[in-house]
Amino acid sequence: MSPNTLPPQTIMLRPRPAIVTVLMGAMALPSLAIDMYLPSLPEISAVFGVHVGITQLTLTLFLVMLGIGQLVAGPVSDAVGRRGPLLAGCAIFVAGSVLAALSPGIGTLIAARLLQGAGGSLVVVVANSSVRDLSSGEGTTKLYALMMGVVGIAPILAPTIGGYLDVAFGWRSVFWLLTGLG
Numbered sequence: 001m002s003p004n005t006l007p008p009q010t011i012m013l014r015p016r017p018a019i020v021t022v023l024m025g026a027m028a029l030p031s032l033a034i035d036m037y038l039p040s041l042p043e044i045s046a047v048f049g050v051h052v053g054i055t056q057l058t059l060t061l062f063l064v065m066l067g068i069g070q071l072v073a074g075p076v077s078d079a080v081g082r083r084g085p086l087l088a089g090c091a092i093f094v095a096g097s098v099l100a101a102l103s104p105g106i107g108t109l110i111a112a113r114l115l116q117g118a119g120g121s122l123v124v125v126v127a128n129s130s131v132r133d134l135s136s137g138e139g140t141t142k143l144y145a146l147m148m149g150v151v152g153i154a155p156i157l158a159p160t161i162g163g164y165l166d167v168a169f170g171w172r173s174v175f176w177l178l179t180g181l182g
Contacts, residue, residue, distance in 0.1 A: 019134065020143070025181070026086065026127035027147045028154040029093065030066055030120035033178055034059065035158035040171035047171070048106040058110055062117040069121025074129070082126050082133065089122025094182040101175035112175075119182070 037044075038059075045055040077085040096115030103109040131143045165173045 019130075020146070023127045023130055023143075024147060024150045026089075026123045028150045029123055029178075029181060030117075031151055031154035032158045032181065033093075033097075033116050033120055034062065035155045036162035036165075036178065037171065037174045038159050039163035040166045040174055043166060043171050044106075044109070048109070050106050054106055058106075058113040061110055062113040062120075065114045065117030066121050066124075069118045070125050073122045073125035077122070077126050077129055082130050085122050086126040086130075089119045089126060090182050091119070092116075093119030093123060094179055095119070097175050097179035097182055101172045101179060116178070 041052060041055050041059075044058075045052045048055070073085060073089070093116055096112045096117075096119055099115060100109055100112035103112055127147070131140060131147060135143050161177075162174045165177060
């Protein structure tokens with residue numbers, strides 16, 4: 001090894017701030033989608049005239065799809081690259097968010113949340129995989145720490161933001177905000 005070469009584990013890549021920001025947003029998106037609409041569950045139940053337990057299926061099935069989707073998203077992003085699945089995940093998430101905001105009934109809202117979960121699974125897998133692609137060694141540890149900070153903060157802020165939106169503009173406004181974030 002020549003004196004000007006570093007061993008691979010000490011190479012420090014510095015991803016551009018814009019890429020880091022996108023990855024942080026991607027990591028936060030599913031957490032926001034989980035927690036931001038929780039204050040609206042009673043109102044959603046009342047609007048659609050269904051038991052709260054039925055409305056809670058929108059959360060349960062989102063989480064199920066988020067988990068199952070990751071099993072598929074990982075191999076797909078490894079096979080075809082990161083950009084396509086990230087864009088597809090965002091598009092699916094946005095489609096689910098728009099459908100949720102326009103839902104005429106609980107069945108449509110449940111379907112919309114399944115779409116959001118599918119899109120969110122792609123986004124999270126690609127964001128996690130991209131950290132390994134963009135950094136190595138200590139840089140990876142620092143970038144993962146930053147990402148986990150976002151994942152930790154998003155569920156704390158989301159219900160408060162969602163509650164304010166619900167009171168000011170109604171429950172559908174939460175899904176419009178998620179559309180914009182997606």
